[in-house]
Amino acid sequence: MLAVPLAPAPTVATRTAYWRQLLPALAALAALTRIPSFVRPLWNPDEGYLAVQARLLAQGGRLYETVVDRKPPVVPWLYEAAFAVCGSGTLTPVRVLAVLAQLLTAVLLASLARRRWGDTAGRTAGVLYLLVSVGLNPEDAQAATFEVFILPCTAAALWCADRGRWGAAGAAVACAFLTKQTGGAVLVPVAWLLHRSPAPRPGALRLAAGFALPVLAAAQLTDPAGFLFWTVTGSTAYATFTGSELHVLVRALTNTAILAVACAGLVPPVVRALRTAGAATADLWLWLASSAVAVTFGFHFFGHYYLQLTPAAALLATAALRTLPRERLTAALGTSACCCALFLAWGLLAPRPELTHAQRLATALAHRTGPDDRVLVWGMHPETYWLAGRTPATRYLTAGLLTNYSGGRDGPEVGEKYAVQGTWPVFRAELAAHAPALVVDDSRGKPYAPDRLPTLRHLLSARYEEVGRVDGAVLYARVTGE
Template sequence: MLTEARTPLPYVSESRRACDRRPAPGYWRRLAPLLALLACVTRVPSFVRPLWNPDEGYLAVQAGMLAHGGRLYETVVDRKPPLVPWLYEAAFAVFGSGSLTPLRVCAVAAQLTTALLLASIAHRRWGPTAGRTAGVLYLLASVGLNPEDAQAATFEVFMLPWTAAALWCADRRRWGLCGAAVACAFLAKQTGGAVLVPVAWMLWRCGTPRRDLVRCAVGAALPVLAVALATDPAGFLFWTVTGSGAYASFTGSELHVLGRGLTNAAILAVACAGILPPIARALRVSRTGCGDLWLWLGSSAGAVLLGFHFFGHYYLQLIPPLALLGTAALQTLPRERLGTALLTSACCCALFVTWGLLAPRPELAHAQRVAQEVRARSAPHEPVLVWGMHPETYWLAGRRPATRFLTAGLLTNYSGGRDGPQVGEKYAVAGAWDVFRAEFATRAPRLVVDDSRGAPYGAQRTRSLRRMLAPYEVVGDVDGAVVYVRRG
């Protein structure tokens, strides 16, 4: 009933009283352990598999190459910024490269940090109950995707604390730190820069003087500039911004890609079943007064759409603003709705955690069998080439790649099931084939595995690679992956 609705507290930037709210003594001492326990429980499935998806494999191989003298954006390349590869490299340097468990622990810490920042924002705006609600809702929804997307220790998981930190700093008008957080979000993954939209809106709404705008801009620019100078400036610009035109295209397998997008959106909607109804109800009852949060959600949705691939892990970016909007909505509804929202979210979370514990991983099993064959037919010091979309094979086999291009996608534009007209050599990253041929000529691999398994980028459908395989002979087959060994 509308008469039972509680009056929403005003938006923080419009109420000095809301801005001055401080946690009661012991508030964080009680809340932080609860959120830490919840973060650990929700991510238990991440520890039951040696590897969850090819992105983890790519990062693991990159870290190994960097540890052995590779240079990012020169002899080690990817379309991603460097913070997460550097994190993997640091973890391997301290704990060894044989397991991703230290990175799984880092992912738990990242999710906990995000939850604490969201709780702090909600507490400041709506009070202690809202702080607890925001942190719990976020962690319960954070695993609400296919386990290979939600449980992996990859780019989005390490990007989210920085996006939340940007809103936290903007909420407190610490504009220099806010800009730095935006920069770090971008340096974890490019789409993290979408948080700049709500930050800019908050700057405008607060009527800050020019010096605050300058502080934010300088805070955002300096880390990016420092990273560019620490790597290769031209390579950094190319690989993270300008070199992905063909990749970020909707052409090719439109129905397949659209189906993936709708499926992942439906999965996330199930995970947020406790959050979405209060938001919808609050919109009908009253204004929530959360323009910055709606902009955060909208810019994050735009980031999901960017590139037209709709992978499940892209949707993780939507969960922090949804958790805060759900918390804001619950402030306007009868108190019993809070218990319903938390119970629904907990049940959905249990469903996804069970899925993560029990779901089979056939692609991982295939990569492990191929890696076993690679180990059997090559020596540890011999470079090998795995022509496919599973770079984790190198890491599982303990072999170094013969090229800087760890997937066939960089050389053919094949990605995520795209099998339309924009797959082939002419759609490769600019200049990639010249570099690939030179590497193949100077460091010819002992072993080549064509792991395309009928995909349109297969060796027999890629003219240049077919010519390069002329000195090789077929010696085996592993679940459709063809194994070549150099004659003599």
């Protein structure tokens, strides 16, 4: 048999020319798709939570001790670093970092696709990803929060595994996990590629070491026991379907439908790829499936969870489009561009009533307190602290950790006895040590209202009096002499 000559490897000059042309285009598209993120001071309570955390860390707070959340440390540290360089009065620096994260994700996907299927596929993957990356409710797609920063880490994990760089792949998986726990789902396709590699055993050792070292370092830099509790063992009540079944089902179907609209140009080729699936794309299907499990994990189905699906979907669509007539590629890109424009218009024009409420509440809070006063905002909008420039009286920045309300849980499992273990004794001690000058009841009829919580109800009745209302929120000041 005659040997089939291999295609010549691209020269350094060819590779440089390719990226010299593609990178500016992807950078411009990444910036364009993130324009709405810069038009509002913040997009959702997660951004507010991170902003308050970063300020507290800058003031000497310690993560998982005096500043707590159920999330790993990377994004709080990222916010803290941005605030240290540019000040804490605006989220513009982290919005710029989010643009860079999306650009890096697109570049890694383009590189993956180009290595497997050629130059055109590389361009297609990068462009398709950026077009669908904003295809959710703007408060989910445009916010500079956890999922946006997961994506380059997961793409980097696949990129390294595709080249047999197992130590680097493990480190990338660790970075994804340390950004948000569900980022660790990318380990599934990475493990598949390892299994298919010529030397899986030494690769497994390097992969395990690459993953373990950053995680152990993060635990040591924070508080090992607190790190384990807040990121793994302390969230069992949060990750449950009980109590809000219909509410959660509606949210899941709604966000699935929204993303399906954004991916209208990708769905037909992805379906075709499913019909012709083989070993060449098995890792991509595993990536999509493990990301879908990550979206489902916890049974909350918030829109930003769905961002994890977009990189694998873009690559699978690219794999299918390369075998179809060119007009199918043009149609997919055109449809995706039109859908992207629709979501950008939504982000630029849609009103955000909850932001307006938080701004009014922050104005009232700042008017009634001094810069050195500690305050308590009892609700699910921690951004009020940041907007008002006031320090929280407690490490628990929302009522969710103390009641298990957790982003919309409206069933029977809300109350003091469903709180994260050990939080109420700490909460009582903090309020005794740093009695808030003002308490804002921002429950507005939700299941975590103070009249349903004996500890908070007793505190307000014994030591505070109502002094005003803002859009349904009730303001309480300390009684004179307290």
